[in-house]
Amino acid sequence: MLKVNPNLDKIEISVIRKIAEACREYEGGEKPLINLTIGEPDLPQPKIIIDETIGYMKDAKLGYPQLGGMIELREEIGRYYKEKYNLNIEPDEIIITVGSTEGLSTAIKTIIMPGDEVLTPLPVYPGYEPLITLAGAKLIKMDTSSDNFELTVDVLKKYVTPQTKAIILNYPSNPSGITISRKNRDEILKFVKENHLYIISDEVYSEIIFEGEHNSFLQDGYRENVILINGFSKSHSLTGWRIGYIIASKKMREYLVKVHQYAVTSASIISQKGALIALKECKDISSQVEIYKKRAESVYKKLKEKQISVIKPKGAIYIFVSLDGITKLNSLDFAKSLLEEERVAVVPGIAFGMDNYIRISLVKDEEILNEAIDRFINFVNKKDRE
Amino acid sequence: MLKVNPNLDKIEISVIRKIAEACREYEGGEKPLINLTIGEPDLPQPKIIIDETIGYMKDAKLGYPQLGGMIELREEIGRYYKEKYNLNIEPDEIIITVGSTEGLSTAIKTIIMPGDEVLTPLPVYPGYEPLITLAGAKLIKMDTSSDNFELTVDVLKKYVTPQTKAIILNYPSNPSGITISRKNRDEILKFVKENHLYIISDEVYSEIIFEGEHNSFLQDGYRENVILINGFSKSHSLTGWRIGYIIASKKMREYLVKVHQYAVTSASIISQKGALIALKECKDISSQVEIYKKRAESVYKKLKEKQISVIKPKGAIYIFVSLDGITKLNSLDFAKSLLEEERVAVVPGIAFGMDNYIRISLVKDEEILNEAIDRFINFVNKKDRE
Known part of the structure; x- marks a missing residue:
């Protein structure tokens, strides 16, 4: 029996890590994995x-x-x-x-x-x-x-x-x-x-x-x-x-x-x-900000066109998408299912205390993000018909 | 009034820092300062x-x-x-x-x-x-x-x-x-x-x-x-x-x-x-160890010859010198006085919970260390006569 700080037992392994681990299974598969989980900028270090x-x-x-x-x-x-x-x-x-x-x-x-x-x-x-x-x-x-x-x-x-x-x-x-x-x-x-x-x-x-x-x-x-x-x-x-x-x-x-x-x-x-x-x-990072902004706008527009409820980001490198009216699954099961069926990895909102959301990181090229959103919409439509 | 963790008030600024700050006053003086306080190897990074x-x-x-x-x-x-x-x-x-x-x-x-x-x-x-x-x-x-x-x-x-x-x-x-x-x-x-x-x-x-x-x-x-x-x-x-x-x-x-x-x-x-x-x-660092060992032996021998009580180091990069029979000053005052009169900076033993010692870091060339010990002995002899 370990005699450690009992508060440590209250701290769980992060949901983000669980999804990241699940990702590994799908790497190198036929349909390429689009991993939008981690909050790590893809733009190169100057x-x-x-x-x-x-x-x-x-x-x-x-x-x-x-x-x-x-x-x-x-x-x-x-x-x-x-x-x-x-x-x-x-x-x-x-x-x-x-x-x-x-x-x-x-x-x-x-x-x-x-x-x-x-x-x-x-x-x-x-x-x-x-x-x-x-x-x-x-x-x-x-x-x-x-x-x-x-x-x-x-x-x-x-x-x-x-x-x-x-x-x-x-x-x-x-x-x-x-x-x-x-x-x-x-x-x-x-x-x-x-x-x-x-x-x-x-x-x-x-x-x-x-x-x-x-x-x-x-x-x-x-x-x-x-x-x-x-x-x-x-x-x-x-x-x-x-x-x-x-x-x-x-x-x-x-x-x-x-x-x-x-x-x-x-x-x-x-x-x-x-x-x-x-x-x-490198004080002026406006060109990088412009890239994140274009990505955010593009993803936001695409989701809105499909009547998906989404918070319009005014900064940072994420977009937070509501699952209301889309699914009855909790956010973790939804994310797992999206990963399994469409090879798109996102973070379930439960990681942020909101189980009716998912987080998409805007850390891929616009083209890849658009492909991910197409798959996401396809997944949602398919579930709708089931 | 700050509302911080009250345990922080029990933590004092380190004695090592006090001596390091005192050192600054003597930098660039006529008699060059020999700073043997910090435990930072002088040997270059490979x-x-x-x-x-x-x-x-x-x-x-x-x-x-x-x-x-x-x-x-x-x-x-x-x-x-x-x-x-x-x-x-x-x-x-x-x-x-x-x-x-x-x-x-x-x-x-x-x-x-x-x-x-x-x-x-x-x-x-x-x-x-x-x-x-x-x-x-x-x-x-x-x-x-x-x-x-x-x-x-x-x-x-x-x-x-x-x-x-x-x-x-x-x-x-x-x-x-x-x-x-x-x-x-x-x-x-x-x-x-x-x-x-x-x-x-x-x-x-x-x-x-x-x-x-x-x-x-x-x-x-x-x-x-x-x-x-x-x-x-x-x-x-x-x-x-x-x-x-x-x-x-x-x-x-x-x-x-x-x-x-x-x-x-x-x-x-x-x-x-x-x-x-x-x-x-760089697994083999024996040539560096040899240098620290020679310094330790040289300083140890020099102090022993003068009947100064000192712990013989079997490792690390320090030598811990007893003040018993040398001074009635506490270790901080002794260190301050040694710095002031001989421009040799050492760490008072009180920093390590032992007020009747000083610590000398072996992070200078043997020649400089020997010069420091000469000054130390000179200081001790002078105090003896006072």
Whole structure:
């Protein structure tokens, strides 16, 4: 009998992994598999990042970076937030992390205690709940379907209790692609400040916006209440590099850096250099965003033409499709059946807490995505006739 | 008022950092500073690791690695343990981690619960206690001075209570350089198994052994009780790459991988490739070990000639020097004074829980180390006359 943290028994193997494993069976079959499960950009990593990182590796010592991350990278992030949001962020308000995952984990370990309640709107990225569970706290999922999955302060108020410590937000959202309006953001920030709560704002898709601008929760006047998480996996496809960052108030950062240091020491100095080059040389990713936008529009249009209910993504790299009126299967069985019959792999909505949806990742060429949607529609029609 | 995890207030900024900061004042002065504080190998990273990793970066996708780490690297680690220890370690008993720090952190988060007691022999590496404190548990430090700082089962028995969950061991030891005999290891393993305890064995210095062989706590018959932590920072100087690994039983690994995945997703794929090359192409690091050994012997001899009490290191990259009979200052004040008067920076023993010692890192050329010891002896003699 293992004597491990009992909270670990509450954490299940992810549904995404189950589908990914099921995928293997169908690889190399007659009908080619179209795998739209994983949230990993297919667009290549900018060549200049690889080239200049290689140059750095030839010359530099590649020793321990400074505590909290390479100073040049923290300064460059500060410059970027000045330019984009007109915010003054100092290097001692930034920690360079092992991807946004470590940022999230560090933030949660720093502020969440056993018994705390943490709120998050549905649908929810499946990486949050295990971290909250491990901290001995509870993730409460807020139903935002009446507001098109955008959180409003009125919905938020309904869920706040004396146990509420923090709210985790993720706009643009994985899986819905929903963004947040300036008005809703401002009202939420005001409420959170008045009620001495924290927002952990996972803005890892901040650079992939299809209309309007990104409304970051990092705002003057509310800096004490917000821990921002971001990274380079989605904006620059640097998934395998594991590089991201936290921005927080100076005081909060003093606590965060303790957790970070003893958890990982630092992110790889090679990856830190890559991120520095990404910010210096590849700030403009509009052509990549244009590609995701065209894919999203094309898939959205195709589904709408068939009267399939679907959320129009305003950012990120996914499209969240409703199964209402399409099937009586739950989302996992639907996804398994779609995979088996049409060789199209998607993530069942249950992974995000919504069993009447599926998530399609927009990480293939438009042509392949269209082929996948044709197969999907074919599958739905066939089921309809059965 | 920040509402953070109250355990964080118990974690202090490390003494090593305090001394490192004090060092800055003396950089570039007339008398050159000799900084022997940090445990970062000065020996260069093998060129072949850098060259082949660069080749890989030019060709590979650098996307998300497999859950738990690159399969080729896990297989290669298995082969290494077969060759070196005649152990059969499967890939699903290994997790590739963000340096040994993440390995430790993941192991502790997996098995340690609030109220648990964790034992460790003095002197103790300062990275352990903060992780135990954060987990809400207590680190109990065992006095092993009567056995020359090598843990025996008799000493261990004195400290075990019903609350004891695990023992953290670190042989070869940072800071003492002490190793563990086969007899003591076997007796400890037997006791731990009988009493259903865990050993977290931090063997990051396993490759740097000056006499005899390394007695790993990873042993058939005791696999269920041991979580082994290792890494490439000390053996191959890959500090900035942040790459290490955990070996545990299959069942335990299922729990560890959950904690690992949600904490960091994975180690950088670039660093994983570097580690694979290290194991494939640079397994034999005997010439590097010879250098550390010569430095250790030279410093040891010089100190002994002056009747200074010092532990003879049998491995690792440090020498732990007693202040008994040398000074009435505590170790921090002694270190500060040595820095101020002789421009030699060492780590006060209090950082390792022993205030009557200082730690000297053997990470400079022998000549520079000898110069540092001359200054140290000069300082001690001067104080003696004052």
